Amino acid sequence: MRLRTIATVSLLGAAMVVAPAAPALANCGGVNTSQAPVTEPPKDDGGNWMLARFGLGRLPGTSDGRGVTVAVLDSGVQASHPALKGQVLSNGRDFLESGGATKGTEDCRGHGTAVASLIAGNARAGFRGIAPGASILPIRVNETVGGNNDNGRKTDDGKIAAAIDYAVAEGADVINISFAYLNGEAKPDKHKVFADAVQRALDQNVVVVAAVGNDKTATDSFPANLPGVLGVGAISRNGLLWENSTKGSFVDVTAPGGGILTAWTPGIYTEVVGTSFAAPVVAGAVALLKQAHPKWTASQIVNQIQATADPSPGGKNSKSYGAGVVDPVRAVTELPGFGAAYKNPPMPLKSEDPQIVAAKERAADRKALALWLALGGVALTVIILLSSSIVFNGSRRRWRPAE
Numbered sequence: 001m002r003l004r005t006i007a008t009v010s011l012l013g014a015a016m017v018v019a020p021a022a023p024a025l026a027n028c029g030g031v032n033t034s035q036a037p038v039t040e041p042p043k044d045d046g047g048n049w050m051l052a053r054f055g056l057g058r059l060p061g062t063s064d065g066r067g068v069t070v071a072v073l074d075s076g077v078q079a080s081h082p083a084l085k086g087q088v089l090s091n092g093r094d095f096l097e098s099g100g101a102t103k104g105t106e107d108c109r110g111h112g113t114a115v116a117s118l119i120a121g122n123a124r125a126g127f128r129g130i131a132p133g134a135s136i137l138p139i140r141v142n143e144t145v146g147g148n149n150d151n152g153r154k155t156d157d158g159k160i161a162a163a164i165d166y167a168v169a170e171g172a173d174v175i176n177i178s179f180a181y182l183n184g185e186a187k188p189d190k191h192k193v194f195a196d197a198v199q200r201a202l203d204q205n206v207v208v209v210a211a212v213g214n215d216k217t218a219t220d221s222f223p224a225n226l227p228g229v230l231g232v233g234a235i236s237r238n239g240l241l242w243e244n245s246t247k248g249s250f251v252d253v254t255a256p257g258g259g260i261l262t263a264w265t266p267g268i269y270t271e272v273v274g275t276s277f278a279a280p281v282v283a284g285a286v287a288l289l290k291q292a293h294p295k296w297t298a299s300q301i302v303n304q305i306q307a308t309a310d311p312s313p314g315g316k317n318s319k320s321y322g323a324g325v326v327d328p329v330r331a332v333t334e335l336p337g338f339g340a341a342y343k344n345p346p347m348p349l350k351s352e353d354p355q356i357v358a359a360k361e362r363a364a365d366r367k368a369l370a371l372w373l374a375l376g377g378v379a380l381t382v383i384i385l386l387s388s389s390i391v392f393n394g395s396r397r398r399w400r401p402a403e
Contacts, residue, residue: 011075011111011142011152011179011276048126049237050256050281056130058329065131065287067294070119070174071167072280073160074112075152076140079105081113083121083129083263084136092138093166095159104138109152110265112138114272115178117263118280119287127261127269130284130328131291137172139163142179161197168201173290175201176283177210177223178276182246186222195226202228205298207290209283211275213246225250230286230302233322234258234278240313241320245275251322252302253309255281285328292332300336307337 069089079088092104107113122132141163143152167175181191188195201208210224212231224231231250234242234257241247242258257278264270282305289301296304308331309324317323 011109011144048261050260051126051128053256054130054328056128056328059288059332063288063292063332064133065120065284065291066133068131068134068173068287068290069137069171070131070134070176070283070287071137071139071170071172072112072116072119072176073139073141073163073167074107074115074176074178075109075143076102076104076107076112077116077136077138078107078110078113078263078265078267079138081117081263081265081267083117083127083269084113087120087122087132087134088116088136088138091170092140093163094140095163096140096143096153096155102140104140106140107265109143110270111178111276112140113265114262114270114277115176115280118260118277119176119284121263127263130281131287133291134284134287137167137170139167144179157191157194161193164194164197164201168204168206172206174207174209174283174286176280177208178279180211180213180224180246181222182213182215182218183220186218186220186225188222188226191222194223198223198226198229202298207283207286207298207301209279209286211279212248212251214244214274214276215246216244218246219248221246221248221250224252228299228302230282230305231322232275232279232282232326233320234273234275235312235321235325239325242273242275242278244273245278245320247319249319251319253282253306253322253324253326254278254312254320255285255326257281282326285326285331288328288332304336305331308334 076094077084077088077092079085088105090103090105094100094102094104116136116138117127117129119129120132120134120136121127121129141159142155144154164175180186198208207230208223208228209230209232212221212224212233221231223229225248231252233245233247233251233254235245235254236242236258241254245254245257255278257275258273259271260277261269262272262277264272285305286301289296289304293301305326306323308327309322310327310330312318312321312324314321
């Protein structure tokens with residue numbers, strides 16, 4: 001299923017294949033969560049194009065996001081999923097269920113579980129998130145995937161703002177928001193409560209990552225259009241922009257989102273499409289950076305993500321690709337760019353290499369010798385010419401001595 005631009009905020013993404021309904025979960029109220037499973041994830045990175053593209057094995061083994069908390073504001077997270085066991089915190093919150101019975105650890109859609117797995121999934125070879133050591137703070141705040149007839153429970157700006165404040169209070173380092181208002185509904189002044197909560201998070205140096213939307217005709221996207229928020233578009237396997245990724249100046253960076261493998265409820269894996277799933281890829285890269293540089297500000301982390309992005313067909317800072325395609329390995333391993341196009345300078349030498357010094361001296365000696373030889377040649381030529389002239393004139397005068 002594909003999403004359209006709607007007046008209400010919508011989860012942005014869908015599994016590629018729909019299957020018969022799965023057994024209802026206890027607190028789902030009849031919401032259909034089911035998708036056709038991929039029976040087994042691929043056994044190596046070669047079967048998962050996202051992992052093959054990034055080559056995360058080049059990172060040190062300890063660079064996995066450990067110690068970093070990523071809040072997933074979504075449809076909840078299935079904490080019991082094999083890909084997420086041990087990664088989901090118990091202090092989550094449910095803003096949809098009366099009394100918050102699930103603490104965010106039940107997912108009636110599958111959407112939030114997929115998002116979380118791309119950040120911190122670590123269950124099997126061939127399937128892993130970008131930061132498998134990170135902790136997920138599950139917050140159920142939205143089940144709507146499109147239209148007024150959707151049977152998911154609706155959210156509102158007050159619930160979303162409360163969810164953001166809760167994430168900050170619980171120590172989240174990163175907040176992932178994979179839903180958006182588009183077009184006329186994307187004006188920040190229409191969502192002041194939501195926007196103010198985002199600003200409070202940014203003021204606490206919490207990095208906010210937001211999907212830009214799945215409507216190629218849309219011209220605006222909230223909250224991606226808020227200053228300081230890292231807006232994320234999606235690319236496909238071929239490295240080109242996914243066909244429905246929303247374009248605009250609010251696109252800061254792009255990431256895999258066109259046909260990537262994720263976890264899904266209940267305990268399965270499936271392929272998904274959408275900017276919903278590109279955003280958590282970037283959130284995972286942010287978690288890796290936050291682990292490596294815990295004292296960096298949110299703006300420094302955002303700028304480093306952009307500065308180390310791989311070049312894209314759109315060129316630098318395009319409305320389709322933003323700064324380019326996120327590269328988690330470059331973001332962690334390269335010297336800080338902080339937003340500027342960065343080129344590693346040559347390493348300065350504390351003292352010059354003796355071999356280089358000797359080579360320079362030999363070159364200077366050769367140059368001096370060549371100069372002296374040239375001068376000698378000129379002098380010899382002058383002497384010969386003068387001698388020839390004297391001899392010639394003398395022979396004409398028949399060289400008689402003066403009397």
